[in-house]
Amino acid sequence: MNTPIRNRALTGTALALAASAVLAACGGADAPSSDAKAKAASNKKAVAVKDPVVATFDGGLYVLDGETLKLAGTIELPGFNRLNPAGDDSHVVVSTDAGFRVLNVAEQTFPGIEYKGAKPGHVVLHAGKTVLFTDGTGEVNVFDPADLKDGKKPEGRSYTSAEPHHGVAIELANGELLTTLGTEEKRTGALVLDKNNKEIKRSENCPGVHGETAAKGEAVGIGCEDGILIYKDGKFTKVDAPDEYARIGNQRGSDTSPVLLGDYKTDPEAELERPTRISLIDTETAKLRLVDLGASYSFRSLGRGPDGEALVLGTDGALHVIDPETGKVDKKIPVVGEWQEPLDWQQPRPTLFVRDDTAYVSEPGKRQLHAVDIESGKKITSVTLPKSTNELSGVVAGH
Numbered sequence: 001m002n003t004p005i006r007n008r009a010l011t012g013t014a015l016a017l018a019a020s021a022v023l024a025a026c027g028g029a030d031a032p033s034s035d036a037k038a039k040a041a042s043n044k045k046a047v048a049v050k051d052p053v054v055a056t057f058d059g060g061l062y063v064l065d066g067e068t069l070k071l072a073g074t075i076e077l078p079g080f081n082r083l084n085p086a087g088d089d090s091h092v093v094v095s096t097d098a099g100f101r102v103l104n105v106a107e108q109t110f111p112g113i114e115y116k117g118a119k120p121g122h123v124v125l126h127a128g129k130t131v132l133f134t135d136g137t138g139e140v141n142v143f144d145p146a147d148l149k150d151g152k153k154p155e156g157r158s159y160t161s162a163e164p165h166h167g168v169a170i171e172l173a174n175g176e177l178l179t180t181l182g183t184e185e186k187r188t189g190a191l192v193l194d195k196n197n198k199e200i201k202r203s204e205n206c207p208g209v210h211g212e213t214a215a216k217g218e219a220v221g222i223g224c225e226d227g228i229l230i231y232k233d234g235k236f237t238k239v240d241a242p243d244e245y246a247r248i249g250n251q252r253g254s255d256t257s258p259v260l261l262g263d264y265k266t267d268p269e270a271e272l273e274r275p276t277r278i279s280l281i282d283t284e285t286a287k288l289r290l291v292d293l294g295a296s297y298s299f300r301s302l303g304r305g306p307d308g309e310a311l312v313l314g315t316d317g318a319l320h321v322i323d324p325e326t327g328k329v330d331k332k333i334p335v336v337g338e339w340q341e342p343l344d345w346q347q348p349r350p351t352l353f354v355r356d357d358t359a360y361v362s363e364p365g366k367r368q369l370h371a372v373d374i375e376s377g378k379k380i381t382s383v384t385l386p387k388s389t390n391e392l393s394g395v396v397a398g399h
Helices: 034-042 145-150
Strands: 053-057 060-064 071-076 082-085 091-096 099-104 114-116 120-126 129-134 139-143 157-160 169-171 177-182 187-193 199-203 210-215 219-223 227-232 235-240 251-254 257-262 277-282 287-292 302-304 310-313 318-322 329-334 352-355 358-363 368-373 379-384 389-394
Touching (some): 053 082, 082 389, 091 120, 099 120, 120 169, 129 177, 157 177, 169 210, 187 227, 199 227, 210 257, 219 251, 227 277, 235 287, 257 310, 277 310, 352 389, 358 389
Antiparallel strands (some): 053 060, 053 389, 082 091, 091 099, 099 114, 120 129, 169 177, 187 199, 219 227, 227 235, 257 277, 277 287, 302 310, 310 318, 318 329, 368 379
16 A cells, blocks of 8 residues: 655644554443543643653553653543644644644643544645645645644634545645645645635646645645646645656655655555655656665655655665755765555554754654754753653754
8 A cells, every 4th residue: 555644744644544544443332431540641731841852652641751762641542643843842733533632842731722523634834824624524724733732723724625535725825725635535736825715826737646745936736647746836736756657645844945855656456665766846847757766765764854854764774865856865874774655544653853953763663763963963961761652752943
């Protein structure tokens, strides 16, 4: 099968291709509900955490100090939960079986800010706005993350797609909202709305549309099954891939580079394709370059460095640092042991989260989490946690 991503790690973020999968909660009929346990956990007093990093495990969330990786707290939250930055220095968005929930991770509390709906999907940070897409309803919610500080649900913009689908949306600096087109069975492209949610542009030249990211100059890339669709300066441009089927479903962008980093899959019949090539798409020239890393990777392997470096965590255990302009692999930083992507996309695997000049990498098989300095290639610190982790994220401000 083709696997999903986290909504833009710093772009955020990627999510699930398996759009029909229901996020199932754990526990028997007599067990306390996940909501009750989360409320109980959120009522506990906690010491504020510096630059927190968050990791999920089977049964809850670990909150760690971003500098030392010291375990600062544990929050009980049963079910398969996903994580994304909320866009400020204190909060993350947790995707649960019931919808999106905002967690004040610095204080380890749930303030009660929720966006309910089945199959919460992509969370996108761009131009000072946070955008949520709920697959089960097709609803888009936009808010300013600065408004989270008072603990109340922010007033924001909303839009409901014509039909529910596994989609994504991003609001641009000028107030335009780009959002995907599709149904539960078929996704075809994207449309652009003005500030009043009136359609002003449309392109249906993107079969299997999945994921988004933004590059320097606010060029937005939307992944397709035959290349990538770019929206820039009010126009759509299609960049065709060299292969007839070429799914670029997970992308990462950087404000310092016009080049997008994407995955690259060419087998539509594969139960799980483990690609070794990545794609680099120049949004200024509309050209696509392929780079073979000699190792496969997963949808949780892509990131961007502080200077626009393309980062890929390979199954060889190395963090591949790539020059996006030339496609040259400048260095390979050993971080974890060799690994293989599991068939089930919800199962743990080494995961990459990048913030500023630090790459955080999980190693579930050893219950470890590592912090690496991207420029020097040196491991800053590591920690061994009580349980193996799955998703990995943290606070990201100033997007």
